[in-house]
Amino acid sequence: MNKITLGIIGCGYWGPNFVRNFNNLEGSCVKYVSDLNSERLSHIKKLYPGLVTTHDYRRILKDRDVDAVVISTPAHRHHSIARDALLNNKHCLVEKPITTEIDAAKDLINLAKDRKLTLMVGHTFKFNPGVNKLKSLIESKKLGKIYYIYSHRTNLGPLRKDVNAMWDLAPHDISIISYLLDSQPLDVSAKGNKFLEHDLEDVVFMNFNYPHNIFVHVHVSWLDPRKVREIVVVGSKKMAIFDDLDSKHPVKVYDKTVVKKHFKQSYDTFKEFQMIVKEGSTTAPAVVFKEPLRVECEHFLHCIKEEKAPLTDGVDGLNVLKALIAVQQSLSSNGVCVSIR
Numbered sequence: 112m113n114k115i116t117l118g119i120i121g122c123g124y125w126g127p128n129f130v131r132n133f134n135n136l137e138g139s140c141v142k143y144v145s146d147l148n149s150e151r152l153s154h155i156k157k158l159y160p161g162l163v164t165t166h167d168y169r170r171i172l173k174d175r176d177v178d179a180v181v182i183s184t185p186a187h188r189h190h191s192i193a194r195d196a197l198l199n200n201k202h203c204l205v206e207k208p209i210t211t212e213i214d215a216a217k218d219l220i221n222l223a224k225d226r227k228l229t230l231m232v233g234h235t236f237k238f239n240p241g242v243n244k245l246k247s248l249i250e251s252k253k254l255g256k257i258y259y260i261y262s263h264r265t266n267l268g269p270l271r272k273d274v275n276a277m278w279d280l281a282p283h284d285i286s287i288i289s290y291l292l293d294s295q296p297l298d299v300s301a302k303g304n305k306f307l308e309h310d311l312e313d314v315v316f317m318n319f320n321y322p323h324n325i326f327v328h329v330h331v332s333w334l335d336p337r338k339v340r341e342i343v344v345v346g347s348k349k350m351a352i353f354d355d356l357d358s359k360h361p362v363k364v365y366d367k368t369v370v371k372k373h374f375k376q377s378y379d380t381f382k383e384f385q386m387i388v389k390e391g392s393t394t395a396p397a398v399v400f401k402e403p404l405r406v407e408c409e410h411f412l413h414c415i416k417e418e419k420a421p422l423t424d425g426v427d428g429l430n431v432l433k434a435l436i437a438v439q440q441s442l443s444s445n446g447v448c449v450s451i452r
Contacts, residue, residue: 118143118171121183190215209428220425231421232428238406241361255348265335275311280331366391
């Protein structure tokens with residue numbers, strides 16, 4: 112296989128970015144872009160006059176020259192479009208979440224496996240150099256035993272009409288944290304509220320339990336005074352922060368911890384031990400930046416050519432979806448703890 116020819120289905124926010132990246136990679140080219148919105152198609156046509164634009168994505172699937180498609184539509188359409196694509200022998204990169212229902216995700220996974228096609232989910236942060244630097248710090252035990260992690264993904268808007276703030280924002284954090292810990296959450300309790308004039312939660316607070324007694328808190332909001340994209344990891348030796356908005360130093364490591372200072376003799380009182388706060392230096396490890404979406408696109412092409420399972424394959428997408436559905440169940444039940452199986 113020489114150059115991989117692609118069609119982009121969905122030309123909203125991410126669609127043009129996929130066109131740009133795949134057209135700039137040596138191993139691929141974009142032939143089609145599909146969208147229901149004529150203005151979006153006109154916009155992309157002005158940027159890339161050589162593209163074929165269409166309102167009907169099925170035209171892309173019928174073209175035997177097309178090897179793969181990117182599906183960047185509203186989530187409720189992911190399953191039907193991806194299923195059509197796989198049945199027409201097209202490799203698929205599906206934006207997050209993979210689908211909105213567990214059985215639908217399993218259907219895509221099984222169909223891709225049966226037809227020996229690549230199915231990849233757009234969990235872009237797994238290709239972020241800052242996230243991978245943070246993962247290496249955890250895996251090398253430089254932070255010690257991980258106690259807890261919390262994340263904030265907030266801003267004032269933009270509001271969506273199809274999904275709530277949790278479905279919009281939390282897939283990123285669940286994907287990142289599960290990747291950092293190399294495990295999946297065991298259960299979740301979540302509460303949110305609908306402060307604005309629509310029937311969707313604008314703000315959601317989630318508490319997850321992960322294996323090895325690791326506690327995780329995720330806060331997402333469309334109604335916040337600051338745009339924040341931050342993950343904090345607290346370990347027994349050191350602490351670290353990933354700040355996606357800090358392009359120069361996205362990762363900072365804090366040599367701070369609390370240690371027990373034991374006395375040489377026994378006491379029968381509170382003075383059996385003393386807590387000592389260790390205040391050390393703050394460092395910013397070098398992170399070589401490369402656009403995560405470009406790395407994701409390169410990975411997709413590599414997996415197609417080498418017939419390898421993607422880092423963010425269908426099973427990875429299913430795991431994130433299971434957590435999202437559990438969060439929604441907890442939200443709908445006023446914060447009860449929901450097991451994630």
